[in-house]
Every structure is written in C-alpha cells, then in structure tokens.
Amino acid sequence: MTTQTAAFAVSKKSVLLPILACAVFGMAIVFVTGHVQADLLHDAAHDVRHATGFPCH
Amino acid sequence: MFTRIVTSALFAGAAAGLIAALLQLYFVQPVLLHAELYETGALVHFGGDAVSAHQDVGGIDPLRDGLSILFTMLVYTGYALILIAAMAFAENRGHVVTARNGIIWGIAGFVIVHFAPGFTLAPEVPGVAAADVYERQIWWFATVATAALAVWLIAFGRNWLAWGAAVVLLLAPHVIGAPEPDQFSGPVPTELGALFAARAFGIGAVAWVLTGLFAGHFWRREADREA
Numbered sequence: 001m002t003t004q005t006a007a008f009a010v011s012k013k014s015v016l017l018p019i020l021a022c023a024v025f026g027m028a029i030v031f032v033t034g035h036v037q038a039d040l041l042h043d044a045a046h047d048v049r050h051a052t053g054f055p056c057h
Numbered sequence: 058m059f060t061r062i063v064t065s066a067l068f069a070g071a072a073a074g075l076i077a078a079l080l081q082l083y084f085v086q087p088v089l090l091h092a093e094l095y096e097t098g099a100l101v102h103f104g105g106d107a108v109s110a111h112q113d114v115g116g117i118d119p120l121r122d123g124l125s126i127l128f129t130m131l132v133y134t135g136y137a138l139i140l141i142a143a144m145a146f147a148e149n150r151g152h153v154v155t156a157r158n159g160i161i162w163g164i165a166g167f168v169i170v171h172f173a174p175g176f177t178l179a180p181e182v183p184g185v186a187a188a189d190v191y192e193r194q195i196w197w198f199a200t201v202a203t204a205a206l207a208v209w210l211i212a213f214g215r216n217w218l219a220w221g222a223a224v225v226l227l228l229a230p231h232v233i234g235a236p237e238p239d240q241f242s243g244p245v246p247t248e249l250g251a252l253f254a255a256r257a258f259g260i261g262a263v264a265w266v267l268t269g270l271f272a273g274h275f276w277r278r279e280a281d282r283e284a
Contacts, residue, residue, distance in 0.1 A: 015149050018059035019142045022066070026138025033131045035194055047121065048078075048128040051085045053171050053180035053257050055193035 058145065061279045066141045069271035070134030077264035078129035082122055084260060088253045089183060090114035095245045096184025102246050110248070133268055140166055141272050147213070156274035163269020164262075165208045171261035173204035173227070177235040180257035182250045185243035188236035200230040 033045055034054045042049075042057065049056040091114045094100040102108045140162060144154045154162070171180075174197045181187060207226035210219045243250075 015058050015145065018062060019145050019149070021059060022062040022138050022145075023142035025063075026066070026135045026140075026142065029131060029135030029138065033128050033135065037190065044124045045128040047086060047089060047125045048081070048132060050089055050181060050183060050253075051081045051125075051257055051260070052129070052132060053175045053178075053261060055178065055187070055190050055197055056181065056183075057190055 061276075061283065062138065062141050062145055065272060065275035065279050066134060066137040068275045069141070069268060070137035071130050072271050073137070073264055073268040074130030074133030075126065076267055077133060077260060078126040080260045080263060081129065082117075082125065085253065085256045086122070086125075087114050088249055088256060092182040092184050092245045092249045092253065095249075098244070101244065133264065136166065136170070136265075137268055137272055140268060141276055143209075144272065144276055150213075152213075154273050154276055156270055156277060159269040159271070159273020159276075160266055161269070162273065163266040165212070166269060167262050167265035169204040169208055170201050171258060171265070173230070174200045175254070175258060175261075177231050179254045182245055182253035184245040185250055186238040186241050188238050192236040196230065196235045200235075203227070203230055 032041065034049055034052065036042075037057075046056065091112055094112060094114070095102065100108055100112065144159075144162060148154055177200075178193060178197060187193065203226040207223040210223040210226070214220055214223065
C-alpha cells in the first residue's frame with residue numbers, strides 16, 4: 001500500500017513538469033507572434049494581431 | 058506526456074488556426090484594409106464631402122495574406138499548447154477530457170483571451186487612438202491571467218469562497234480600467250471600428266470552439282494510441 005502511494009506520487013509529479021513545460025512553450029509562442037514589438041515581427045503579424053484582439057501599436 | 062501534449066497541440070492548433078485565418082481573411086481583412094484607407098489619409102470622412110461606404114480595398118496579397126495565415130496558425134498552436142497542458146493537468150486530477158467537453162474548454166478559452174481583455178480594450182481596427190502599446194500589453198496580460206484563474210476557480214472550485222474570488226478576479230481589471238488614450242484622434246469611421254470589433258470577437262469565438270473541440274479530439278486519440 002505504501003509502495004503504491006509512493007509510485008502514484010512519483011507518477012503525479014513526473015507529469016507536472018511536461019505540463020508546465022508545454023504551457024510555458026505555448027505562452028512563448030503567443031508572446032513572440034502576438035506581442036513582441038520588433039519591426040519585422042510586428043509587420044509580419046500586423047493583421048493577425050489586430051484581428052485577434054492583441055494591442056498592436 | 059510531453060510528446061502527447063505537443064502532438065495533439067500541433068494538430069489542433071494548425072487545424073483551428075487555418076480555419077480561423079481563412080475566416081479572418083474573408084470577414085475581417087476587408088474591414089481592416091478599408092480602415093487603412095482612412096489611417097493613411099487616402100480617405101477622409103469628416104469635415105468634407107460625404108464619402109462612399111463602398112471602396113475598392115484591393116484583392117488578395119499573397120505575401121501579406123500568407124504571413125497572416127502562418128501567424129494565425131502559430132498563435133492558435135501556442136493557445137492549443139496551453140489549453141492541452143491545462144487539460145492534461147485536469148485529467149491528472151481525475152477529470153476526463155473528450156472532444157465533446159473540449160468545446161466547453163474552447164468557450165472558456167475564448168472568454169479568457171478574447172472576451173475578457175476585449176470587454177474594455179476592444180479589438181482595434183488600424184487607425185484608432187490608443188494608449189501606449191506597452192501599457193496596454195501589461196493590462197492585457199494581467200487581465201488574461203486573472204480571467205484564466207477565475208475560469209479555473211469557476212470550473213473546479215467547490216464552494217462559494219472560490220466562486221466569489223472568481224467574480225472579483227473577473228471584475229477587477231475592468232473596474233480598475235485599461236490604459237486609454239488622452240484624446241480621440243482616430244480618422245477611421247466608427248462604423249468600421251464597430252464592425253471590426255464584432256467580427257474579431259465572432260471569429261475568435263468560432264476559432265476557440267474549434268480549438269477546444271480539436272484539442273479534446275486529438276488528446277483522446279493520442280491517449281488511445283498510447284493505451
């Protein structure tokens with residue numbers, strides 16, 4: 001019983017890291033495509049930023 | 058787990074993003090191009106003669122529209138990664154995610170990243186007055202973060218303390234207020250601005266329902282393949 005609980009705790013912990021990594025990865029993509037103000041990115045994504053409701057310029 | 062989230066998110070984000078991009082190009086882009094005629098000064102609608110509401114706004118621009126499709130797919134892939142990470146977290150706590158209830162996840166996503174910030178910072182057509190972009194971005198991120206927490210508390214909270222906190226979190230950014238321009242100097246007709254905001258919201262809702270549906274579907278499919 002103790003072993004089972006321990007194994008369960010480990011499996012729970014081991015899924016949290018990839019979950020967090022994916023969420024951070026997703027936020028980074030949204031930030032770069034939607035919010036970084038570098039000219040090249042801004043111009044390329046201009047229409048999308050407006051249409052998606054991001055603050056654009 | 059990592060591969061499963063990334064694979065489902067790539068499929069779901071690319072599919073929903075492509076559909077969103079095509080809808081935007083058909084319904085939003087003509088309004089945006091029309092507004093740009095006022096933004097650049099090619100058209101002026103006040104103080105002079107009446108201007109026709111029917112203008113040639115140009116056709117398809119392969120590079121510009123191609124980039125829009127690419128970037129929309131990227132944005133929704135980013136959203137799908139966050140959404141599916143949240144789905145995985147919920148499943149880890151005993152909630153089952155399917156394509157069917159994925160639709161509710163999608164509606165929640167729309168409320169969090171479109172409706173909540175857009176309620177006070179309405180989707181802007183080019184050529185309208187606005188406050189400093191960095192200040193608006195900070196407000197945007199803060200509003201999305203509080204809305205995300207609020208929606209999670211509404212969905213998974215079990216008592217009135219959680220739901221009450223959710224209400225406060227949802228209202229706070231709008232009671233505090235977003236950065237607003239000091240003067241209205243936008244040259245774009247209000248009719249175009251209103252239509253733009255309405256269409257941006259409408260397509261955001263469709264795109265997010267599809268993101269949720271596809272995310273639930275591909276998440277389940279990847280689970281079945283692993284099983």
